[in-house]
Each structure stands twice: as C-alpha cells, then as structure tokens.
Amino acid sequence: xxxxxxxxxxxxxxxxxxxxxxxxxxxxxxxxxxxxxxxxxxxxxxxxxxxxxxxxxxxxxxxxxxxxxxxxxxxxxxxxxxxxxxxxxxxxxxxxxxxxxxxxxxxxxxxxxxxxxxxxxxxxxxxxxxxxxxxxxxxxxxxxxxxxxxxxxxxxxxxxxxxxxxxxxxxxxxxxxxxxxxxxxxxxxxxxxxxxxxxxxxxxxxxxxxxxxxxxxxxxxxxxxxxxxxxxxxxxxxxxxxxxxxxxxxxxxxxxxxxxxxxxxxxxxxxxxxxxxxxxxxxxxxxxxxxxxxxxxxxxxxxxxxxxxxxxxxxxxxxxxxxxxxxxxxxxxxxxxxxxxxxxxxxxxxxxxxxxxxxxxxxxxxxxxxxxxxxxxxxxxxxxxxxxxxxxxxxxxxxxxxxxxxxxxxxxxxxxxxxx
Amino acid sequence: xxxxxxxxxxxxxxxxxxxxxxxxxxxxxxxxxxxxxxxxxxxxxxxxxxxxxxxxxxxxxxxxxxxxxxxxxxxxxxxxxxxxxxxxxxxxxxxxxxxxxxxxxxxxxxxxxxxxxxxxxxxxxxxxxxxxxxxxxxxxxxxxxxxxxxxxxxxxxxxxxxxxxxxxxxxxxxxxxxxxxxxxxxxxxxxxxxxxxxxxxxxxxxxxxxxxxxxxxxxxxxxxxxxxxxxxxxxxxxxxxxxxxxxxxxxxxxxxxxxxxxxxxxxxxxxxxxxxxxxxxxxxxxxxxxxxxxxxxxxxxxxxxxxxxxxxxxxxxxxxxxxxxxxxxxxxxxxxxxxxxxxxxxxxxxxxxxxxxxxxxxxxxxxxxxxxxxxxxxxxxxxxxxxxxxxxxxxxxxxxxxxxxxxxxxxxxxxxxxxxxxxxxxxxxxxxxxxxxxxxxxxxxxxxxxxxxxxxxxxxxxxxxxxxxxxxxxxxxxxxxxxxxxxxxxxxxxxxxxxxxxxxxxxxxxxxxxxxxxxxx
Numbered sequence: 001x002x003x004x005x006x007x008x009x010x011x012x013x014x015x016x017x018x019x020x021x022x023x024x025x026x027x028x029x030x031x032x033x034x035x036x037x038x039x040x041x042x043x044x045x046x047x048x049x050x051x052x053x054x055x056x057x058x059x060x061x062x063x064x065x066x067x068x069x070x071x072x073x074x075x076x077x078x079x080x081x082x083x084x085x086x087x088x089x090x091x092x093x094x095x096x097x098x099x100x101x102x103x104x105x106x107x108x109x110x111x112x113x114x115x116x117x118x119x120x121x122x123x124x125x126x127x128x129x130x131x132x133x134x135x136x137x138x139x140x141x142x143x144x145x146x147x148x149x150x151x152x153x154x155x156x157x158x159x160x161x162x163x164x165x166x167x168x169x170x171x172x173x174x175x176x177x178x179x180x181x182x183x184x185x186x187x188x189x190x191x192x193x194x195x196x197x198x199x200x201x202x203x204x205x206x207x208x209x210x211x212x213x214x215x216x217x218x219x220x221x222x223x224x225x226x227x228x229x230x231x232x233x234x235x236x237x238x239x240x241x242x243x244x245x246x247x248x249x250x251x252x253x254x255x256x257x258x259x260x261x262x263x264x265x266x267x268x269x270x271x272x273x274x275x276x277x278x279x280x281x282x283x284x285x286x287x288x289x290x291x292x293x294x295x296x297x298x299x300x301x302x303x304x305x306x307x308x309x310x311x312x313x314x315x316x317x318x319x320x321x322x323x324x325x326x327x328x329x330x331x332x333x334x335x336x337x338x339x340x341x342x343x344x345x346x347x348x349x350x351x352x353x354x355x356x357x358x359x360x361x362x363x364x365x366x367x368x369x370x371x372x373x374x375x376x377x378x379x380x381x382x383x384x385x386x387x388x389x390x391x392x393x394x395x396x397x398x399x400x401x402x403x404x405x406x407x408x409x410x411x412x413x414x415x416x417x418x419x420x
Numbered sequence: 421x422x423x424x425x426x427x428x429x430x431x432x433x434x435x436x437x438x439x440x441x442x443x444x445x446x447x448x449x450x451x452x453x454x455x456x457x458x459x460x461x462x463x464x465x466x467x468x469x470x471x472x473x474x475x476x477x478x479x480x481x482x483x484x485x486x487x488x489x490x491x492x493x494x495x496x497x498x499x500x501x502x503x504x505x506x507x508x509x510x511x512x513x514x515x516x517x518x519x520x521x522x523x524x525x526x527x528x529x530x531x532x533x534x535x536x537x538x539x540x541x542x543x544x545x546x547x548x549x550x551x552x553x554x555x556x557x558x559x560x561x562x563x564x565x566x567x568x569x570x571x572x573x574x575x576x577x578x579x580x581x582x583x584x585x586x587x588x589x590x591x592x593x594x595x596x597x598x599x600x601x602x603x604x605x606x607x608x609x610x611x612x613x614x615x616x617x618x619x620x621x622x623x624x625x626x627x628x629x630x631x632x633x634x635x636x637x638x639x640x641x642x643x644x645x646x647x648x649x650x651x652x653x654x655x656x657x658x659x660x661x662x663x664x665x666x667x668x669x670x671x672x673x674x675x676x677x678x679x680x681x682x683x684x685x686x687x688x689x690x691x692x693x694x695x696x697x698x699x700x701x702x703x704x705x706x707x708x709x710x711x712x713x714x715x716x717x718x719x720x721x722x723x724x725x726x727x728x729x730x731x732x733x734x735x736x737x738x739x740x741x742x743x744x745x746x747x748x749x750x751x752x753x754x755x756x757x758x759x760x761x762x763x764x765x766x767x768x769x770x771x772x773x774x775x776x777x778x779x780x781x782x783x784x785x786x787x788x789x790x791x792x793x794x795x796x797x798x799x800x801x802x803x804x805x806x807x808x809x810x811x812x813x814x815x816x817x818x819x820x821x822x823x824x825x826x827x828x829x830x831x832x833x834x835x836x837x838x839x840x841x842x843x844x845x846x847x848x849x850x851x852x853x854x855x856x857x858x859x860x861x862x863x864x865x866x867x868x869x870x871x872x873x874x875x876x877x878x879x880x881x882x883x884x885x886x887x888x889x890x891x892x893x894x895x896x897x898x899x900x901x902x903x904x905x906x907x908x909x910x911x912x913x914x915x916x917x918x919x920x921x922x923x924x925x926x927x928x929x930x931x932x933x934x935x936x937x938x939x940x941x
Contacts, residue, residue: 090502097507103532124559125576138574159506162562162891164532264512264521272522273529276785277544278775282529369543369775389518 022325027308028250030320032241034310035085036234037318038301041078043227045313049075049174050220057198057213065195069178073290076171078313080297084305087265088257091233091240098158099226102284104167106176108157109215111206113181124163131157131168132211149214151222169222172285177216179287186280186368188359190289252401254323258302259392266298267385275378280364291363292356295381296349302388303342323395330398338391345384352381471692477846478689478830480823484815487805494882494941495678495799496832496845504800508886509564509677513796513841520796520841527793530786531557535745537619538772538781547772547781549746550622551615551758553581557790560673560744564797565890567673569630569650569900580900581744582614582628582652583669584662585866600710600719603729603869607666609659611758613743614668622766623658628670632901637910640925645910649861650901659763667866670899671726677883678849679724680795680842683733684832687721690853693827704824704915706854706878711869714738714751723853726879726898727871734791741782741790747772748781755781795839799847799882804940813937816930820922825878825915826850850881850941859913862897874914885939905938906931 052071056064079100085092107117107128117128129137131153137144146153157168167173180193196205198213206212233240244250274282283291304310308322328335355361355377366374469477481488493499498513512524533545534555540546554560560567560579567579585604588594596602606612610625618624632648639645652670654662691708698705709728713720715735722728730736738751746757748771755773759766772781782790804810817823827850834844855875863874876898884905888894894904902908912920923931 093503093507094505105534124555124578162565164558164563165534259518260521263518264525268522269525269529273526276526279544281545386519386522393518 022321022329024247024251024326026321027323027326028244028246028254030308030318030322031250031254031305032234032244033320034304034308034318035082035240036231036238037310037312038078038082038085038304039227039231039234041313042075042082043224043231045071045075045078046220046224046227050217050224053216053220056195057217060195060198060203062195065178065193069288072171072175072178073288073293074313076285076290076294077297079171080294081301081304081310083265083298084257084261084301086257087260088253088255089240089244091243092230095226095230098155099170099223100172101158101164101167101170102172103165103281103286104172104176105163105165106181106287108166108168109173109176110180110212113183117181124161124166126157126160126163126166132208132215135211149211149218151218151225154215154218154222169219171223172287173219174216174223175285175287175290177212177219182280182287182289182364184280184364186278186365186371188362188365190362191287248399248401251323251326251399252396254305255392255396255399255401258305259389259396261298262302262385262392263389266295267382267389271295271378271382271385274367275375275382278367278369280368282367283364286364289356289362289364292353295363296353299345299349299381299385303346306338306342327395327398334391334394334398338388338395341384341388341391345381345388348377348380348384352377474831475692478827480818480828482818484811484818487811490846491848492802492805494802494848495681496847498681498796498798498841498845499801500798501801504803504886504889506563506890508800509675509797509883509890511798511800513680513798513839516796516841520792520839523789523792524796527789527791527796530782530790531561531793533557535747535772535781538770540772543772543775544777545772547747547755547777549615549617549619549757550766550769551618551625551763552746553613553615553617553744554578555745557740557745561676562673563890564676566675566887566893566895567900568891568893568895569670569672577616577628580628580670580672581616582654583671583866583868584610584612584614585667585868586663586665587667587867597869600869601712603711603727604867606760607663609760609762610662610666611743611760613758614654615746615758618658618766619769622769624656625659626654626657629653629655630670637924639928639931641928643928645906647907647910648901648903650899652899667864669726669864669866669868672895672898672900674726674879675883675887676794676797678799678847678880679733679797680839681799681832681845681847682723682849682851682853682880683795684838684842684845685830685847685853686833689830690721690723693852694854702821702824703918704856706825706852706856707870707875709855709869709871709877721853722869725868726876727868728853728855728877729868729871733795734787737790737794738787741787749787750780750784751787753780792839796841799849800886802940807940809933809936810940811937812930813933813935813940816926816934817937820919820934822919823850824919825852825854825856826881827852827878848882851878854878856916857914858911858916861913862911864898881938881941883941885941905935 049071052068056068086096087093105124105127106112107130108126110132111130112128131146135147137146154168157166160166178193179191182191194205196203198209199205200209232238235241244253270284284294285291306322307324309317309319311317324335324339327338356363361374365371366378368374497515500508500511500514503511512521516524535548536546537548538546548555562579569580570577584607586607588597588605593605604612614628615625616627629652631651635647635649637645637647652668694706694708696705696707709722710719711722711729711731713731713735715732720731722731724730724733724736730739735751738749741747741749742752742754743758748755755771756767756769773779777783777786828848830847830849832838832842832845832847855871855877857874858876859874862876865873867873896902896905896908897911902911909920909923923934
C-alpha cells in the first residue's frame with residue numbers, strides 16, 4: 001500500500017504541464033469517465049462479495065467468513081473513491097442513502113447485546129425489532145409481514161417510521177451481518193460474529209441462521225442492483241452523465257462535491273465529531289474497524305477527480321484532461337498549491353491507514369478518550385482536508401464560478417447580499 | 421444614490437449605480453429555468469430606503485400576472501434548489517461556505533445522536549432523562565420536518581407531547597409572568613411537560629390520550645367537510661395526582677427549516693406590524709410576545725414555539741434538549757432535566773457528566789453546533805410559482821386577506837450577529853411572528869406568558885407543500901388535528917374568521933386553486 005501511495009504522489013508531482021489541452025468539455029468527460037469506472041469497479045467488487053457470501057452460507061467456517069469479510073473490505077475501496085461525486089450530482093445524492101447510510105440502529109436487523117445496546121423500550125419502535133428473528137412484526141400499529149426476507153422487504157424497512165437510523169440496506173447493513181457488533185469500545189478489536197451464525201441445523205448460533213443468510217443475500221443483491229443503476233447512469237448515454245451541465249455549471253458541480261466532502265462530510269461529521277465525542281461508535285465502519293480505509297479512499301477519490309486519473313481495481317488507469325490541467329492554464333501556482341495540498345492530505349491519511357492496516361491502532365482507538373497520540377493522527381488528516389478546501393475555494397474564485405450556483409460561494413464572494 | 425446588484429442563484433452581488441436583481445439560473449436548475457430569466461427589476465439600495473420605501477418592497481403584491489422576483493427562492497440565496505425528495509428539509513443553506521458546512525454536518529451528527537442512560541462508557545453521550553420524550557432531536561423532528569399525532573392507539577406519540585402548567589399561585593409568580601421573566605408556572609410534580617418515557621428503574625410520568633369527535637362544516641356550495649375535534653387526557657400517572665388546576669397543551673414538533681432566517685428578521689420590522697388594539701380597525705390585532713432570553717440575559721421579542729415561548733433559537737433548542745431529552749446544557753444546567761422536588765428518585769439518578777462535556781451533559785461547544793445546524797436548514801425552492809393555477813390561488817389567498825397575518829415577505833438583517841449565509845436576504849416565510857386570537861375551536865386554554873389560551877403564533881407556511889414528501893403525512897396545526905390543508909384553514913377562528921369565511925364560501929375550483937397555491941410553497 002505504501003508503494004501505491006508513492007506512485008500516487010509521483011503521478012501528481014510529475015504530471016506534465018502540456019499533457020492535455022484542457023477545455024471544460026473534456027474535463028467534464030474525464031470526470032464522467034472516472035465516475036463510470038468507479039461505480040463499475042464498485043459493482044464488480046460487490047459481485048465478488050456476493051460470491052464470497054454464497055461461499056460462507058454454503059459452508060460456514062472461519063475461512064469462508066474471512067473471505068467474505070475480505071471481499072467486503074475490498075468492495076469498499078472503489079466505492080469510497082466515488083464519494084467525491086456526492087454533494088454536487090443530485091442523482092448520486094438521491095441514490096446514496098440506500099447504499100451507504102450510516103449510522104444504523106442495528107437492532108432493527110438482528111440480535112444485539114442488550115446491556116450495551118438497550119432494548120425495545122426505546123421511542124423508535126424498530127430500534128430492536130430484530131427482523132431476522134421475527135416473521136411477523138406488529139410495531140406502532142403497523143403490521144409487517146417479514147415471512148420472506150426479500151429485497152423488497154428490506155427496501156420497505158429502510159428508514160421506516162422516518163427514522164434515519166433505521167438502516168436496512170447498503171454496505172453497513174452487510175458489514176453488521178459479517179462482523180456483528182464491536183463490543184470492544186475503544187479497546188482493540190472489531191466485531192466478532194461467529195461463522196456459525198450462518199450454519200444450518202443444530203450448528204446454528206444466534207438463532208434463525210437461515211433468515212440471517214437470506215437477509216445477507218437480499219442486502220447484497222440490492223447493493224448490486226443499486227450499483228448497476230448508478231454505473232449505467234454514468235455510461236455513454238446514462239442519465240447522470242447527461243444531466244451534468246456544460247461549461248462552468250459543470251465545473252461548479254465538481255468543485256462543490258470536492259469541497260463539501262473534504263470539509264463538511266469527511267473532516268466535519270465523520271472525523272471531527274468523533275474526536276469531539278471520543279466515542280467509538282462515531283466511526284464510519286464501526287463493525288469492521290475499517291474506518292481508516294474508508295477515510296483514506298474518500299480522500300483519494302478527491303485527488304482522483306482533481307488530477308483526472310483513477311487507478312482501477314484491475315490496475316489499469318482511466319485518465320484524461322483534468323481540472324488540474326484547466327487550473328494550470330489559469331494559474332500554474334494555484335495548480336501546484338492544490339496538488340501539493342492533496343499530497344499532504346494523502347500523506348496524513350497514509351499514516352492513519354498504516355496504523356489501521358498493520359493493527360497498530362484502529363480508528364476507534366485513535367479517537368478514544370485520553371489517546372493523545374491517536375487524536376493527533378486523526379487531527380493531522382483533518383488539517384490536511386481543511387487546508388486543501390481553502391485552495392478549492394481559491395480555485396472556485398479563479399475559475400470565476402461565483403456567478404453561477406456554486407455551493408459555498410458566500411465566503412468567496414463579496415459578502416454583501418441582496419440588501420445592503 | 422442607488423446601487424447595482426447582480427444576484428445569481430448563488431447570491432453573488434456586484435455593485436453599480438442601480439440595483440438590478442437579476443435572478444439568473446443555472447441551466448441545470450429546473451426551478452430557475454422557467455421563471456428567473458425574466459426577472460430584472462430595479463430598486464434603490466435597501467439600506468438607503470426610507471421606512472415607507474422598505475414597506476413598499478415588503479408589502480403583499482397586488483399583481484398576480486406572474487411570479488414576483490425572488491418568489492421562487494423563499495429563503496433567499498440560502499434556499500435549497502437541489503433536493504426535492506424526502507431530504508428536502510435536511511439541506512444546508514445553499515450559499516454556505518465549505519467551512520461553515522463542517523459545523524453544519526457536525527451539528528447534524530449531534531442532532532441525530534442517541535443519548536444514553538448514565539453512567540455509560542460513552543461519557544460524551546450519557547445523561548439521558550431520567551425522564552424524557554425522545555432520545556435524540558431527530559426522533560421528534562423526523563427528517564427535520566413536522567411531527568404528527570399517533571396514527572392509532574398503538575402508535576407512539578414520539579413527535580408530539582403535552583405541555584403542563586398551573587395558573588400563577590401567588591403575586592410573585594404572577595409578577596414574573598407579567599414581567600416576561602417566565603412563561604408559566606410548572607406543575608409542582610410533573611414540571612413543564614409530560615415525559616412519557618423514563619430510564620430503567622424510573623416510572624414514566626404518564627401517557628397522553630386523544631379522542632377525536634367528528635364535526636361537520638358545510639362549504640358555501642353545500643359540500644360537507646368533516647373535521648376531527650380532539651380532546652386530550654392523561655393516563656398512567658407515575659407520580660401521583662396532578663394539581664387540580666393543571667393545564668395541558670398538546671404540541672407537535674414543528675419543521676426545522678428557515679429558523680435562522682426567522683431569527684434574523686429585524687425586531688423593528690416585526691413590531692411595526694403589531695397592532696394589539698386593532699387601531700386600524702381591520703379586525704386583526706397582531707400582538708408581539710416578549711420573554712426573558714437566557715442566551716442574551718434580557719427580555720426579548722419571542723419568535724419560536726407555537727405560542728412564541730422563546731426569543732432565540734439557542735433558548736428554544738436548549739430548552740428542548742433539557743425538557744424533551746433530559747440533557748443538561750449551559751442554558752438549562754439542571755442535570756435531572758424536568759424532574760421536580762416531588763420526584764426525588766429522579767433527582768437522585770446519576771448524571772452524565774465528566775468526559776468531554778465537562779460538568780454539563782451537553783457542553784457549550786456541542787450546543788453551539790446544534791444551534792448552527794438548527795439555524796441553517798434550508799427552505800426548499802418553489803418550482804411552480806409561475807404556474808397559472810398557482811398564481812390564481814395566490815390571488816385568492818391575498819385577496820381573502822390571509823396575508824394580513826401570513827405576511828409573505830420579510831428582509832433579514834445584514835449585520836455581524838447574523839450568520840453569513842443568512843444576512844441581507846429577501847425571504848418569504850408567510851408569517852408575521854405575532855400572536856393572534858384563533859378562536860375557541862383551536863384554544864388550548866393554557867396561557868403562556870402574555871399569550872392567552874386562544875392565541876397562537878402565525879405559523880410560517882414556507883415548505884408546507886413538502887410535508888407529504890418529507891414526512892409521509894399531511895397533519896397540520898399545533899396538535900396535528902387537521903388532516904389536510906383544507907381542514908387546517910377551516911379550523912381558523914377568532915381574528916381569522918373573515919379570511920376563513922372567504923375560503924369556506926368560495927366556489928370549489930377557487931378553493932382548490934388556493935390549496936394548490938399553498939402546496940406550491
């Protein structure tokens with residue numbers, strides 16, 4: 001992985017100033033091409049995940065469980081890089097909640113540890129509904145037939161009763177079924193669901209193993225169909241690609257996504273909030289302890305979009321005229337500044353990733369109370385994201401996007417508003 | 421002298437000699453494309469206008485031939501023009517900087533956060549209750565939208581609760597209410613509201629019961645509407661009898677959109693519209709409400725709550741945090757939430773202090789993020805403001821004089837105290853932020869400060885057409901008794917009788933056009 005980081009750094013630093021003639025239309029095409037490749041890779045890896053899950057269900061063992069978990073972690077690599085397409089493209093934003101909703105009240109799905117989690121006396125009647133254990137649910141006067149666990153049932157349960165944490169579908173529902181609750185707090189260790197939770201007959205642990213397997217398969221099938229939809233949307237004649245406006249309005253969407261993900265979503269809600277709270281539950285991949293990767297690949301996705309280059313899961317590269325090329329045409333210094341800041345963020349994220357990958361310290365330990373060294377690692381990544389956002393704002397000004405609808409323009413423009 | 425403004429959908433402005441408000445659209449943006457390209461008007465700069473000139477800009481229009489400039493962006497440049505699905509109320513002010521977005525997203529994290537019983541290993545999230553109505557802000561403010569009464573006897577009442585109080589028992593209490601220092605005297609045992617859930621080992625205070633009775637109302641054309649008239653009770657009292665004079669008021673959680681903009685309207689502008697003695701003889705006597713602000717430590721104009729019980733968003737959110745969730749915070753530092761001296765076991769329960777929150781269950785830092793989030797939920801854009809049937813309904817709404825309380829337009833202040841994204845905006849909340857007597861039918865009989873038992877704040881109407889999309893229901897009014905907008909209008913009494921009668925006696929196509937207009941908001 002370190003090797004890959006260095007290659008990334010080199011690619012950014014050495015990209016030739018005359019590699020591409022950057023007109024806006026070409027930049028937008030590259031942007032859409034990378035989106036397509038990213039979602040297609042997410043789809044491919046989700047299909048691999050499904051095969052591994054079928055293997056686990058057919059023959060539950062530590063080995064098949066590990067294979068399924070590994071496939072999940074690998075499926076997250078391309079998906080997280082596509083998050084740079086959120087916060088700008090309405091089609092992605094409207095779709096995203098089905099796939100990556102978080103955090104979740106996992107008691108909706110399966111058994112949980114009652115002392116840690118609490119029980120059904122909550123005001124969210126679905127908080128501990130445990131779909132896997134209950135074929136008929138009568139909650140809050142609503143009767144739900146859960147005899148067959150199907151994609152349609154999961155779709156209906158998602159955000160039921162308007163409660164956002166009633167998450168029934170997507171990566172994190174699958175993650176919970178593969179790992180189970182992480183009962184280690186800010187101590188070392190992730191969730192540790194036994195493979196026998198998917199066993200048949202007497203070997204079954206946790207009860208209702210057949211229904212748990214059905215849930216896992218249904219959730220994975222839904223993920224695949226959702227990814228098919230989004231991959232097609234970025235294809236040659238896809239709706240998301242077609243709705244990408246031309247000219248500056250398109251650039252505005254790109255930069256809005258980069259800035260919003262950098263500063264608000266990633267540095268803000270996903271990282272700084274956890275540091276403020278020192279709460280192990282405040283981590284994005286809380287069951288698997290894979291948060292270091294999800295943050296790392298989010299940041300990499302931002303750099304991909306800027307540099308117009310994405311390394312696919314098969315090792316090939318999609319690239320073309322980039323935002324970087326376009327900015328360089330306006331101001332070489334600004335492009336150098338942006339590239340350098342992306343590299344700095346990636347370096348800080350690499351430290352975080354390294355600690356997670358090598359089992360030195362997982363993300364929930366880093367944000368734990370009294371762990372100053374861990375907090376410093378997270379803070380360095382936040383600082384990188386914040387710093388790169390300042391340059392994104394300068395780019396917004398340089399590209400003169402302030403006359404179009406750019407989110408976050410207020411701090412860039414003359415602050416005077418409609419009424420002086 | 422006047423200035424030139426170029427107002428894009430983003431809020432960019434440039435100056436010259438005349439104020440041109442060009443509401444330009446992004447060609448991807450459906451809202452703008454049909455309407456805004458047409459909007460080029462010239463105005464002198466607002467700051468240099470006389471009070472009369474400003475009043476002219478803010479006066480309800482008399483021209484219904486086309487949408488007014490900016491009307492499709494009810495939150496000004498902070499309007500959400502991107503999401504019109506069930507996330508329509510959950511978007512940040514669209515003109516917000518990336519930097520502010522971090523605070524917004526962190527605030528959203530706190531808004532969703534489930535509080536847990538103390539003591540807990542998660543010291544930053546404990547301190548729930550001991551008595552509470554919900555474990556998270558979001559649990560009542562579902563999708564940042566409107567709460568609803570229980571659908572049936574088995575449904576929970578989580579997005580609705582009962583306020584409880586007693587009349588002033590002595591001159592000291594009466595004086596404190598008169599001086600706007602307090603709104604009510606809490607019920608001696610049950611406090612200021614009925615919490616229907618408690619942490620393990622503690623009794624809930626009780627449960628609200630609702631019984632509906634059908635009431636028929638005939639339209640002018642003979643068609644009959646059936647309203648449901650509620651009566652409320654309390655069962656399963658957990659801490660003994662209530663005071664014999666206890667007063668109740670049911671309240672649903674209001675939508676969270678545009679609250680920072682309402683806070684940013686100048687006090688003078690609101691007070692200028694007040695007419696407590698109906699000096700102009702129009703039958704409508706909007707009354708300003710004042711109340712002590714814990715945030716600012718002085719008596720201020722009330723703006724929030726169904727009876728204008730709070731002056732600032734910080735006061736309102738802090739009170740809700742303490743009363744609804746039982747979380748101590750700097751403005752409401754009682755670690756036992758709404759427990760009273762008559763609930764000793766509740767007072768003795770462990771507090772959720774220590775850890776990052778220090779001696780509060782929610783620190784000032786946490787509360788600041790919640791205030792910021794609560795102030796920056798964007799109002800969705802209006803996409804059909806220029807449709808013929810909407811304009812027809814608008815004309816009917818205006819000529820029926822609904823606008824004498826549901827004031828269409830306001831301007832927000834443009835000073836340092838107002839968050840960046842909310843400054844200097846022309847906004848369209850359709851409220852005067854004043855109290856009006858709404859008649860016996862809607863009265864709760866429970867005074868709150870200077871608000872009588874039949875007075876209510878004019879409810880803002882912006883975003884009301886998204887209720888079904890966001891929340892999957894169309895229950896309106898303070899207790900959700902109205903099952904649709906028509907019923908909500910028919911419930912209007914008191915000062916609103918003339919306007920209601922205008923609606924009730926309209927021909928059906930006109931009634932439908934007026935509803936279409938409201939749904940377009």
